[in-house]
Amino acid sequence: MFLFLRLVAVLFIFWFLQPSFESIYYYHFGTVTNSDALYPYLFIRDLTNSFSLALGWVTPPSHCFFPDLMVMYLIQIFVSDIFWIHWFYSFFCFISIIYLMRSFGFNRIISLITALTFLKLGEMFPREWGQFFLPSFHASEFLMLGLSLRIIKKDSFNELTKAILLGLLIGISIYSELW
Numbered sequence: 001m002f003l004f005l006r007l008v009a010v011l012f013i014f015w016f017l018q019p020s021f022e023s024i025y026y027y028h029f030g031t032v033t034n035s036d037a038l039y040p041y042l043f044i045r046d047l048t049n050s051f052s053l054a055l056g057w058v059t060p061p062s063h064c065f066f067p068d069l070m071v072m073y074l075i076q077i078f079v080s081d082i083f084w085i086h087w088f089y090s091f092f093c094f095i096s097i098i099y100l101m102r103s104f105g106f107n108r109i110i111s112l113i114t115a116l117t118f119l120k121l122g123e124m125f126p127r128e129w130g131q132f133f134l135p136s137f138h139a140s141e142f143l144m145l146g147l148s149l150r151i152i153k154k155d156s157f158n159e160l161t162k163a164i165l166l167g168l169l170i171g172i173s174i175y176s177e178l179w
Contacts, residue, residue, distance in 0.1 A: 010098065010112070014091050017116070020123035021090050024130035025083065032127075037134035040072045041085060048076065066176045067143065068135045086134065093132060093139035094119060100146035103153075144173045 014021075028034040046053035068089075075088045094115050101111035122130040131137045151157065151165050 006108075007095075010095065011091065013112070013116075014094050014119075017119060018087075020119050021087060021133065023123045024090070024126045024133055025086055027126035027130060028134060034131070034134060036136045037086070037131075040068045040135040041076070041082065044069060044072045044076055048073070066172050067140050071140075072135055089135050090133040093142075096139055096143040096146065100142045100149075103146040103149040140176075141173065144169060 028037060043054065043057055046057065071089060071092050072085065075085050075092075079085050079088060097115040097118055098108075098111040101114050102108070106114070118129070118132060122133055132139050148166060148169055151162055151169070154162070157165070
């Protein structure tokens, strides 16, 4: 229950800072065209409409199509507007920063301030820092690193379980990076 309430509080903070996201979004899809950020969305849309539409695709040239494609698929189930799909994906990136900082052992306030700093840097410098909040860029690597740190720190796993989980996570990450 407390996790849900914290998530709602962070969602409210991110909602309050929507102008920061809007400046990133409108820079990348208004001023310039960022086709890389559209690949996961379009691939998932074709895959959900008809599997035969997705057969013609080469795997999206995304830096990290895992977990980006999964997140885009889950968001697309509930939301149909592309702006809101990207907004919720940016919220996922925001949470990834907080999760990584918590994995390093920082408290909640420092983690939130770090995520807010990334968001404000994205607003001020959308070309360089704003891409972080778009799909098919490196935000999901923060989540992967956070998960890796949590697996390493977990005492209840034996060494073989840790090795298998880390191998699986690193394998998925490397496979995603190859594209």
